[in-house]
Amino acid sequence: MNCIVAQSGGPTAAINATLAGVIKGAFINNFDNVYGSVNGIEGILNDNIVSLNVFKDEKKFALLKQTPSAFLGSCRLKLPEYTENEEIFEKITAFMLEKDIKYFFYIGGNDSMDTVAKLNRYVKAKNIDIKCMGVPKTIDNDLPVTDHTPGFGSAAKYIATTVREITCDSRVYDKDTVTIVEIMGRSAGWLTASSALARRYEGDGPHLIYLPERDFDIEKFLEDLKAVVKKEKNAVVCVSEGIKDKDGTYICEKTSSGLFDTFGHKYLSGTAKALEDLVRERLGFKVRGVELSVCQRCAGHIISLRDIEEAVLIGKSAVEFALMGKSGEMVFYKRVSNNPYKINIESHNIEDIANLEQRVPCNMINNEGNDVTDDMITYLKPLIEGEYPVVYENSLPEIITLREIL
Amino acid sequence: MNCIVAQSGGPTAAINATLAGVIKGAFINNFDNVYGSVNGIEGILNDNIVSLNVFKDEKKFALLKQTPSAFLGSCRLKLPEYTENEEIFEKITAFMLEKDIKYFFYIGGNDSMDTVAKLNRYVKAKNIDIKCMGVPKTIDNDLPVTDHTPGFGSAAKYIATTVREITCDSRVYDKDTVTIVEIMGRSAGWLTASSALARRYEGDGPHLIYLPERDFDIEKFLEDLKAVVKKEKNAVVCVSEGIKDKDGTYICEKTSSGLFDTFGHKYLSGTAKALEDLVRERLGFKVRGVELSVCQRCAGHIISLRDIEEAVLIGKSAVEFALMGKSGEMVFYKRVSNNPYKINIESHNIEDIANLEQRVPCNMINNEGNDVTDDMITYLKPLIEGEYPVVYENSLPEIITLREIL
Numbered sequence: 105m106n107c108i109v110a111q112s113g114g115p116t117a118a119i120n121a122t123l124a125g126v127i128k129g130a131f132i133n134n135f136d137n138v139y140g141s142v143n144g145i146e147g148i149l150n151d152n153i154v155s156l157n158v159f160k161d162e163k164k165f166a167l168l169k170q171t172p173s174a175f176l177g178s179c180r181l182k183l184p185e186y187t188e189n190e191e192i193f194e195k196i197t198a199f200m201l202e203k204d205i206k207y208f209f210y211i212g213g214n215d216s217m218d219t220v221a222k223l224n225r226y227v228k229a230k231n232i233d234i235k236c237m238g239v240p241k242t243i244d245n246d247l248p249v250t251d252h253t254p255g256f257g258s259a260a261k262y263i264a265t266t267v268r269e270i271t272c273d274s275r276v277y278d279k280d281t282v283t284i285v286e287i288m289g290r291s292a293g294w295l296t297a298s299s300a301l302a303r304r305y306e307g308d309g310p311h312l313i314y315l316p317e318r319d320f321d322i323e324k325f326l327e328d329l330k331a332v333v334k335k336e337k338n339a340v341v342c343v344s345e346g347i348k349d350k351d352g353t354y355i356c357e358k359t360s361s362g363l364f365d366t367f368g369h370k371y372l373s374g375t376a377k378a379l380e381d382l383v384r385e386r387l388g389f390k391v392r393g394v395e396l397s398v399c400q401r402c403a404g405h406i407i408s409l410r411d412i413e414e415a416v417l418i419g420k421s422a423v424e425f426a427l428m429g430k431s432g433e434m435v436f437y438k439r440v441s442n443n444p445y446k447i448n449i450e451s452h453n454i455e456d457i458a459n460l461e462q463r464v465p466c467n468m469i470n471n472e473g474n475d476v477t478d479d480m481i482t483y484l485k486p487l488i489e490g491e492y493p494v495v496y497e498n499s500l501p502e503i504i505t506l507r508e509i510l
Numbered sequence: 511m512n513c514i515v516a517q518s519g520g521p522t523a524a525i526n527a528t529l530a531g532v533i534k535g536a537f538i539n540n541f542d543n544v545y546g547s548v549n550g551i552e553g554i555l556n557d558n559i560v561s562l563n564v565f566k567d568e569k570k571f572a573l574l575k576q577t578p579s580a581f582l583g584s585c586r587l588k589l590p591e592y593t594e595n596e597e598i599f600e601k602i603t604a605f606m607l608e609k610d611i612k613y614f615f616y617i618g619g620n621d622s623m624d625t626v627a628k629l630n631r632y633v634k635a636k637n638i639d640i641k642c643m644g645v646p647k648t649i650d651n652d653l654p655v656t657d658h659t660p661g662f663g664s665a666a667k668y669i670a671t672t673v674r675e676i677t678c679d680s681r682v683y684d685k686d687t688v689t690i691v692e693i694m695g696r697s698a699g700w701l702t703a704s705s706a707l708a709r710r711y712e713g714d715g716p717h718l719i720y721l722p723e724r725d726f727d728i729e730k731f732l733e734d735l736k737a738v739v740k741k742e743k744n745a746v747v748c749v750s751e752g753i754k755d756k757d758g759t760y761i762c763e764k765t766s767s768g769l770f771d772t773f774g775h776k777y778l779s780g781t782a783k784a785l786e787d788l789v790r791e792r793l794g795f796k797v798r799g800v801e802l803s804v805c806q807r808c809a810g811h812i813i814s815l816r817d818i819e820e821a822v823l824i825g826k827s828a829v830e831f832a833l834m835g836k837s838g839e840m841v842f843y844k845r846v847s848n849n850p851y852k853i854n855i856e857s858h859n860i861e862d863i864a865n866l867e868q869r870v871p872c873n874m875i876n877n878e879g880n881d882v883t884d885d886m887i888t889y890l891k892p893l894i895e896g897e898y899p900v901v902y903e904n905s906l907p908e909i910i911t912l913r914e915i916l
Contacts, residue, residue: 115678115679115682142684143682143683143684146684171678172675172678172679173675173678173679173681173682174682177681177682177683177684178682178683179683179684180683261905261906264906265811265906265907266805266809268906268907268909269578269579269805269808269809269810269811269907270804270805270808272521272577272578272579272808272810272909272911273521273578273579273804273807273808275579275583276521276549276579276580276583276584277549277583277584277585277586278548278549278552278583278585283804301904301906302906304909304911305913392803392804394803394804394805395801395803396805397798397800397801398676398679398689398798398800399672399675399676399800399802399805401679402675402676402678402679403672403675404675404678405671405675405812406811406812408905485904485905488905488906489905490905491902491905496897498707498891499667499814499891499894499895499896499897500667500670500671500674500707500708500894501671501674501675503674503678503710505678505710507711
């Protein structure tokens, strides 16, 4: 009995913990071979697969859990419908059946779940005995059905920590200053919202938080900002990269390079820079834009213990659900209690998830649209809990890379 | 017997550990009062000082050591020569003598040592019984005389860790990519050089490292880069913000805002962005610029144990040297052995240090000017050693701020 696992979409600090979970689940359930497809589904198409049986070695397994980014590489390949192009699906399934692979695990975000859904529709239609399971992953936390996504808690912990540090940094000089921190999130503001956890007292930074779920009003922002600077002197503002004005124009649009990625999302950058220029011109404050950039999705050195433990567990659960006969489903977290925090892992039809987005709901954003509510804090707090005991070598966090197991 | 301490210049993750060291040195030596001047020398001029005796509380003292940025705030005030404006020096010394303060400790970089030198020249000329000691601080590591500066080791550890993570992130897709990481350093390349510690094997990132000590040749860079991409597919390049071409023009100059800070340094930003545009236009690779920005100087969550321990020690030593009668000097680290690593703390005439800069020497940069040498690695390695046991509260690194002791 063999299985194959792959990773897709943007990297996170927990996606390899989920991979470790799938591997562990397969080992426990006596799979003969656990294969990894390199660069997502492309590995199967290009005959680029590796054996992951080496992770029976405990040290390697431990390192995999703490290694950020996608160990097996990733892809952004969007599969066609099998009714449009059957050949590609024939190729995938023929390859798998030849290797006696009956289980396919795909770790990814909403775009990746689309791949699982399409492959599952094909194997069902053709009556091929392959189980296809989706395992969630995304720092963006924007998947429907699941309470949260593996990788989000660690990104949130990094963001809250870094925003607290940037707030310290922002108040050293005795003059009015503005610091604008740009956080990832095209259309969902979960990551930006997590900056609120940085606060230690009333009036602490971040002072203003803008999510893409609300229209961004430039004049209102400048008024909000003036009030904060007047009261606190050093204002820290957190904004999602994807904030737009009421006409749907991205705030960064003037400086954006206008590139598009494969899935048709606009490539965003420069929201902090655009606001920095605006504040300097209009208000004359000393202002600095800081873009957290890729660091927020790959900071393996400060990861949430809960996130990593749950990420391993959900990977393991995916194997168990597949062995129970499930296919075309995604495993997800169901929060059953906040105090004490408790989740169950369940499985749900992937057709309800693929390509859909879970944005921040109204009750978690304040009326003024410039902060989050206590509901958001209650939701976020358990997700960053605990410090994962990262193993260091030569005074730096140790990692493992694909070339080390080849 | 009373003393006063202040912090000046850009914040670091270790400047408060040095403050803690001065406080500890004063407590051990039975000072009645340890005062802190808020916002550097400006606190004395504006009667804005605080008692630091509260740090007899062990918990507060421990938090101070791990809090990044300048606890007492900072300033960039450049004092005149006393021969030009005696009044300001009269004001400073009158304030101190009125409070029975006979010891002045100033924690800062080369600009701050200029303040110590000027104040010391004044008290010497006027025969005033005040001892003035400089205590080094700067992530830039660009002070002469001292082997390295407190704060540098922690910044180097953060940079090496982050560049390792960014390298992981950079290689997930099966396509040619370039990632350009911009690291602080106007004219000294120490911080950028520390990115080399991220490497785990031959061919690992960062693949190219450019320091401001060498002229940056755009055509040579593009050739270097093409070769790396051809061999490794995913290139990671680390550049100092302050790299210039052979005519002395900053690479970022096209995009720089052209602002100047008080000490006449050009305000730099956008070197990664400028190179990103260059690479996209000229080579057509998928390219991303990442600016580590202020995070590299305030990342209190990943600090070098050695840096923090040494930073406390040098603060304590400053008090001891002052009590021995020294004035107008800066305490510094003298490396006496590499294997095992050992330093002594000594004291040196500040006139040899103020306003001067220690750049990276020739033997630490390779002939091609696109990497560092083994001499640099040998120099750097001990400085990032050990993980400081950061105290967490509510799952985030805990800090202490000035308002909490008022």
